[in-house]
Amino acid sequence: MALGDQDSGGEARARVGVRKAYKMFVGGAFVRSESGRYTQVRDHSGAGAVENIPRASRKDGRDAVLAAAGALGGWSARAAYNRGQILYRLAEMLEARRAELAASLERGGLDAGAAEREVVSAIDRAVAYAGWADKYQSLFSSLNPVSGPHFTFTVPEPMGVVVIAAPPRPALLGLAGALLPVITAGNTCVVLASEADPRTALVFGEALATSDLPGGVVNLLTGQLAEVLPHLAAHMEVAALDLHGVDAALAKRLEEAAAASVKRVRARSLGEAEWFDDGAATSPRWIERFVEMKTIWHPVGP
Amino acid sequence: MATFGNGSGATPGAVGQGRGITYPDFSSPTVDKVMVEERAAGLGKRSIKGPAKIAGLKLAISMMDLTTLEGKDSPGKVQQLCQKALRPHERADIPPCAAVCVYPKLVPVAKRAVEGSTVKVASVATAFPSGLSTLEVKLADVRQAVELGADEIDMVIDRGAMLAGEYRAVYDEIAATKEACGHAHLKVILETGELGSYDRVRKASRIAILAGADFIKTSTGKVTPAATPPVTLVMLEAIRDHAHATGRRIGMKPAGGIRTAKQALHYLVMVKETLGDAWLTSDLFRFGASTLLNDVLMQLEKERTGAYQGGDYFSKD
Numbered sequence: 001m002a003l004g005d006q007d008s009g010g011e012a013r014a015r016v017g018v019r020k021a022y023k024m025f026v027g028g029a030f031v032r033s034e035s036g037r038y039t040q041v042r043d044h045s046g047a048g049a050v051e052n053i054p055r056a057s058r059k060d061g062r063d064a065v066l067a068a069a070g071a072l073g074g075w076s077a078r079a080a081y082n083r084g085q086i087l088y089r090l091a092e093m094l095e096a097r098r099a100e101l102a103a104s105l106e107r108g109g110l111d112a113g114a115a116e117r118e119v120v121s122a123i124d125r126a127v128a129y130a131g132w133a134d135k136y137q138s139l140f141s142s143l144n145p146v147s148g149p150h151f152t153f154t155v156p157e158p159m160g161v162v163v164i165a166a167p168p169r170p171a172l173l174g175l176a177g178a179l180l181p182v183i184t185a186g187n188t189c190v191v192l193a194s195e196a197d198p199r200t201a202l203v204f205g206e207a208l209a210t211s212d213l214p215g216g217v218v219n220l221l222t223g224q225l226a227e228v229l230p231h232l233a234a235h236m237e238v239a240a241l242d243l244h245g246v247d248a249a250l251a252k253r254l255e256e257a258a259a260a261s262v263k264r265v266r267a268r269s270l271g272e273a274e275w276f277d278d279g280a281a282t283s284p285r286w287i288e289r290f291v292e293m294k295t296i297w298h299p300v301g302p
Numbered sequence: 303m304a305t306f307g308n309g310s311g312a313t314p315g316a317v318g319q320g321r322g323i324t325y326p327d328f329s330s331p332t333v334d335k336v337m338v339e340e341r342a343a344g345l346g347k348r349s350i351k352g353p354a355k356i357a358g359l360k361l362a363i364s365m366m367d368l369t370t371l372e373g374k375d376s377p378g379k380v381q382q383l384c385q386k387a388l389r390p391h392e393r394a395d396i397p398p399c400a401a402v403c404v405y406p407k408l409v410p411v412a413k414r415a416v417e418g419s420t421v422k423v424a425s426v427a428t429a430f431p432s433g434l435s436t437l438e439v440k441l442a443d444v445r446q447a448v449e450l451g452a453d454e455i456d457m458v459i460d461r462g463a464m465l466a467g468e469y470r471a472v473y474d475e476i477a478a479t480k481e482a483c484g485h486a487h488l489k490v491i492l493e494t495g496e497l498g499s500y501d502r503v504r505k506a507s508r509i510a511i512l513a514g515a516d517f518i519k520t521s522t523g524k525v526t527p528a529a530t531p532p533v534t535l536v537m538l539e540a541i542r543d544h545a546h547a548t549g550r551r552i553g554m555k556p557a558g559g560i561r562t563a564k565q566a567l568h569y570l571v572m573v574k575e576t577l578g579d580a581w582l583t584s585d586l587f588r589f590g591a592s593t594l595l596n597d598v599l600m601q602l603e604k605e606r607t608g609a610y611q612g613g614d615y616f617s618k619d
Contacts, residue, residue: 065610069613231609234608234609234610235609235610236611236612236614237610237611237612237613237614238612257609260607260609261609261612
């Protein structure tokens with residue numbers, strides 16, 4: 001009897017499911033932690049099931065900063081309009097993954113309605129920032145009145161590499177809402193995903209990978225904020241920290257570590273409802289937090 | 303015995319006859335590609351931390367030939383490079399580099415800039431990087447570089463002749479160049495990226511050593527792949543076997559493609575494991591590099607301060 005013959009005609013063999021190995025997104029590639037470590041995250045949709053999520057080490061943080069620094073020149077030099085196109089493409093890719101993102105949020109503990117609402121909000125946020133990409137410059141720039149034969153202009157420029165601590169909840173909308181204004185401004189970023197639901201961030205990374213966003217512009221790490229963030233706060237290549245919902249003691253430590261390289265430290269703790277407030281959370285003021293204003297003096301002609 | 307050069311590298315005994323000149327035996331063992339790559343990779347897996355890492359990185363700086371070989375090189379650029387070689391960092395505990403490596407025309411500029419220091423001036427010569435001029439032109443190139451003050455000459459072999467199996471021609475050229483060098487040290491660039499096989503790298507190493515090279519060097523830096531760990535290991539083994547047979551110590555210089563402190567430590571491990579401590583000196587081992595220095599400095603600062611460093615805080619050379 002040939003191998004496999006017993007299956008033909010008989011009842012169908014039970015299929016073994018193909019489960020995903022969750023990986024972080026660094027430099028445009030999906031990677032495990034260099035340390036080989038994992039944390040187990042509960043899967044709320046299966047009874048008592050857990051899933052393995054990479055636990056980033058400080059060296060993963062260093063690698064991510066290297067990738068972000070490498071991508072900065074290319075990303076910030078792109079035309080603003082092109083950055084907007086790419087962000088809109090990200091929205092398209094997120095739209096195609098709506099079901100997967102919602103299922104991931106449900107595994108993270110949300111009910112179906114809340115998960116769907118959060119995914120839709122996150123996609124809409126990408127569209128909103130895609131629109132802002134070539135418009136915020138005009139809002140922040142100015143022609144300054146000076147008493148002398150000079151023109152002076154002030155224009156916004158990207159800061160550089162920004163390290164973002166995403167809020168614990170909402171895991172997806174908080175992540176998207178935090179990183180979109182940063183990259184819209186031409187910065188590149190290293191994002192530490194929510195510890196409460198890191199899985200969804202990695203699904204989001206799969207949308208980033210197919211969105212024409214150059215590798216290294218967004219680098220997603222999962223792990224323990226208190227372990228990785230202090231090293232990134234002291235990293236001389238990092239220009240700014242964006243801390244969401246980080247507890248006061250850790251935030252203080254980070255701010256102290258950031259002092260040696262005079263980083264911009266932006267910290268705030270928004271309530272969940274505030275993340276869903278489209279009007280407030282898509283304000284260009286969110287972009288303004290991650291630009292440096294450059295003033296140029298130019299002599300008036302004879 | 304060879305009639306060209308000082309003959310110091312020639313092995314007595316095995317000989318071949320040709321054109322009235324007696325040549326040494328160029329035959330060399332074949333290289334097991336799989337094993338040499340495995341071993342080179344294996345030696346890169348050591349974890350070197352703390353004080354050993356700091357010592358290794360400082361040693362690497364003291365072995366560096368800080369190099370600029372671009373068409374746009376100017377006296378200003380070379381002066382800046384020399385300043386960096388003399389004082390790589392504001393810290394007093396960081397040693398100067400071994401040498402600066404420039405084109406012949408810029409040798410006088412470099413010579414003035416490093417005067418009175420331990421930093422040597424190396425010059426590429428022999429129609430670098432292709433090596434495809436006539437022998438007269440190449441030798442004139444070498445003599446001029448030496449007259450301008452070069453302490454070390456980095457020559458390229460004729461890869462076309464090497465690939466065509468004209469080993470005696472390659473040997474003759476190296477021996478003639480050695481003679482033209484006078485007191486200057488001779489580094490022979492094999493351009494391993496163009497040789498095509500480890501066997502040929504091994505053979506070219508042997509020919510260069512026998513013809514009187516003081517150093518053998520992997521690459522010009524103009525061809526990819528440049529220095530790789532397996533190629534370097536093959537060359538180190540040729541040096542080792544020659545030292546066992548004759549007692550003469552030949553130096554090694556991997557160049558091109560070595561950009562990170564981690565890679566530099568990997569090379570040092572290979573040298574120590576293949577040749578021993580005697581070769582862990584700038585007299586017998588050099589790194590040909592330009593961007594490596596800043597990465598090593600960043601790692602040293604990371605060890606001192608505990609914070610990962612950024613490129614903006616180190617001079618661009």
